[in-house]
Amino acid sequence: MKRDEKASKVSALNETFSKAKFAIVADYRGLKVTELEKLRRELKKNDAHIQVAKNTLLKLAVQGTDYEVLSEYFTGTTAVTVSFEDPVGPAKALADFAKDYKALVIRSAALDGSVLSADDVSALSKLPSKPELQAKLLGTMAAVPTGLVRVLSGVPRSFLNVLQAVKEQKEN
Numbered sequence: 001m002k003r004d005e006k007a008s009k010v011s012a013l014n015e016t017f018s019k020a021k022f023a024i025v026a027d028y029r030g031l032k033v034t035e036l037e038k039l040r041r042e043l044k045k046n047d048a049h050i051q052v053a054k055n056t057l058l059k060l061a062v063q064g065t066d067y068e069v070l071s072e073y074f075t076g077t078t079a080v081t082v083s084f085e086d087p088v089g090p091a092k093a094l095a096d097f098a099k100d101y102k103a104l105v106i107r108s109a110a111l112d113g114s115v116l117s118a119d120d121v122s123a124l125s126k127l128p129s130k131p132e133l134q135a136k137l138l139g140t141m142a143a144v145p146t147g148l149v150r151v152l153s154g155v156p157r158s159f160l161n162v163l164q165a166v167k168e169q170k171e172n
Helices: 003-019 033-045 055-061 066-073 088-100 118-125 130-171
Strands: 022-027 048-052 078-083 105-111 114-117
Touching (some): 022 066, 033 048, 066 114, 088 118
Antiparallel strands (some): 105 114
């Protein structure tokens, strides 16, 4: 790779890291191309993508970003997954893929400038996704007025039941 190609690659990687909200560093040694493509498709569904680059280029690219803390993990065969949205989806996709394909080993991750271990990424993958949390919140918010309406309608309903019982008693 020529010097200007390296500079453009570093620039593109730096721009990616600058926009990313979450990054995971993994070792992909032993994965077949078809398996890596399957992982790419799975990550794309979660608004994330995986990129393979030389460690020296990655170290240069993370300088001046929140992901500079990952520099020490750029050793061996390195694949970096970046997410621009919710960190839970890509973490789930990578953790599930790592269960099926032992060749993929998660080294670490970075979220909001702090380093996460592989165990932290595994724990993050078990959390509900953002849409699931929003649905739960909406359900909770809807439950309060619904419960209030049920309580308030209970008094007239009880009163009507009493009136019905009195009516039946007088008819007999």
